[in-house]
Amino acid sequence: MARKIIVIGSGAAGMTAASTARRKDPKAEITVFTEDEHVAYSPCVIPWAIEGTVPWDDVVIHDPAFYKKNRDITVRTKTRVDSVDNKRKVVAASGGEYPYDSLIVATGGSPFVPPIPGKDLEGVFTVRTVNDGRAIQKALKGVESVVIGGAGVIGLEMALALSGMGRDVTVVEMMGQVIPRLADPDVAAPVKEYLEGKGIRFEMGAPIQAVNGKGSVESVVAGGKEFPCGMVIFATGVRANLEIPRMLELDVGHLGGVLVSPSMMPYSRGRPVENVFLAGDVVQCVSAVNGGAAMSQLGSTAVRQGIVAGSNAAGVPDSTGPVSSPWVSVLGDLQVAGAGFSESLASWYGMSTVSGKAEGHTRARYYPGGKPLTVKILADARTHRVVGAQVVSGEDATGRINWLSSAISEGVSAEEFLYRSENAYCPPTSMVRDVVLQAAEALCDKLRKVI
């Protein structure tokens, strides 16, 4: 009999898992349940869709008909899963019961909104779904001033999109820098300056205390100051959706994601649940830097985990490694990227770091069109292991951060990385000594003095 695989969730993790399961088991019956109207899109693109760079119709790459026709996967949209019973191996939804052999839970996360007065007023938004994005775009019509809560990458990308659309944008952030936790202050500072140059205002060290208004938003109070505005967008992080995992009595880690093995198999009271697999924002990961708990709520992580969950659900063993979670954000002419630990995260874990930093260009110094490129690499002061990296650049940050992410995941020391690494060179695409290796040299010079 054909294996029955049910996937709950239709984001990057869920749809990748479903497609991988199909590839690994051509005969399986695969069904995806999702409350969403749209499937298989990237929430990361929403700022560019709102500003009009990407048409909404392009954001949603495939519809359920595509999955049925090309991959023989049934997608039930706007369908809420009411319960899951893993003893009987059935999912209950829309009044029916659906049996499964393997279950993939890819329920993702939901935007976190701080529990403050006025958070439910008209004009308060989060950025997660296509419908969120369309609603913001529609509501913007009558709005001149927008306050964005949170200076993480999504907050900054939204700020730049709305500012480019002529809105007066203020970003309020609880911490003292933009991209807190992920980026170091010296890397974050030029990003903030760049955005200020685009007319965006920042209020740092200012947690949002209240949203004021009669029926709809009139102002925001943050850090004791009042900011008049017609729209508030919360970009204050994502929390794992644990409703389904809780029905399954799965163990949840202290960072709030479901604990899983390298094969994406969860645990219940410490014992593996062998026919269930998870992937995406709902999962708590293992850090490649220190083996500890980490949340990696990135689209690329969701896909990586979805492949493994889908393969195992289809009976083909696969596993995935710890995360250094490379990320990149494009803010107009600026790209900022990172992987592994920032200084503040390292320090939170009690790790002392030494950093090497180099400033150069993306092309040979004399080649037209080259952009400034700054690379910073962090090593553990005791072991010399590469534990983090950050890049700010006008172009080509992504390949460089992936390269550095591999060094972090390999667990090499800064000296090993420098000893082994080479760079390709052509005047239109790099300096003869890539800035990544210049930063590694600076780091090794400093480590030599640390002893």
Added chain:
Amino acid sequence: MARKIIVIGSGAAGMTAASTARRKDPKAEITVFTEDEHVAYSPCVIPWAIEGTVPWDDVVIHDPAFYKKNRDITVRTKTRVDSVDNKRKVVAASGGEYPYDSLIVATGGSPFVPPIPGKDLEGVFTVRTVNDGRAIQKALKGVESVVIGGAGVIGLEMALALSGMGRDVTVVEMMGQVIPRLADPDVAAPVKEYLEGKGIRFEMGAPIQAVNGKGSVESVVAGGKEFPCGMVIFATGVRANLEIPRMLELDVGHLGGVLVSPSMMPYSRGRPVENVFLAGDVVQCVSAVNGGAAMSQLGSTAVRQGIVAGSNAAGVPDSTGPVSSPWVSVLGDLQVAGAGFSESLASWYGMSTVSGKAEGHTRARYYPGGKPLTVKILADARTHRVVGAQVVSGEDATGRINWLSSAISEGVSAEEFLYRSENAYCPPTSMVRDVVLQAAEALCDKLRKVI
């Protein structure tokens, strides 16, 4: 007494070695001897200087006055070293004798021109020095048709530059594909097609047999056919300049470069020559793939080795690893890059390979301006080790090939690479699953079937 360091050669290797020696030993007396008129420029930029994208004045970044003033390095240009006596530790040049404690030999390579009739006619050029480039630019004025001998990356870059300047360009190549030895036929084919689309003609499997002309070039005979032209440019490889190494009786490897230790120290009859260091095109390297002999005549390799040679010459121990020699070439809108073994090189060493290939985009599929991106990864069929990689792309090939080069140098298997690797994602700079990882998946799928 201050350490005396003499450097022979003023290319990327020599000037990097001199600058590193200064950084490591602030008191050393450092002198560079060079026959060249210009120092510290990148020969790789010559095609872009000839076409006018980069002004000649920008190509030469620093002059001897800069080195004297900023780094206290004496550079003697247009000065031929007549002899070296490492027993007495003196260099003889321009009728004087110069003593040294450490000697750095960075004499580079010279373009190889096949020994055929007519090779010395007026209108026959090679591409190595600024003066070569200027001479080509000047001679082009009266020339309509150019034949380029050799379809390696320099030949192709020159072909595109001259074609863009309105010349009728024919590339003749002995082998059956462009970028032979470095690129696989399936990766090379679209590169050739692209250049044909720009109006460049190719004659493959056609070694140059003769250059005809009375006084100056009138035609080239290659593969039995005659090609009328007013200029011939040989881009048929580089041979190490061994005159100085031979004076020092240094051991030369079977690929024609000087054998060196990881500290860039040469051997004489197998015994280390402890106060001499080499760097750059004159050196024979060790392959990161199989530990065997490799030539890596790249600017980036020269800098990497120059750092190590300069540091050791200044008494600070340093060493450098084997080479996977990542390279990249920019041909108009196309970037082509590689690292490690190609299929033909692997097969030359008796290694069977399995390849994984993926085609995608440099940005999210729907994000405007994304370019096609093809990644091919080769693994040893027996050990599954990643042994080679190639990228053809409209943008951002360099970071990706450096990333893959690290995997080759780390010696990881394809499965380990896939297990550990992550990619940063933002719609304007990558697909949610980078094409590098898609290629790694395709490779692992094929390896699973190979057993």
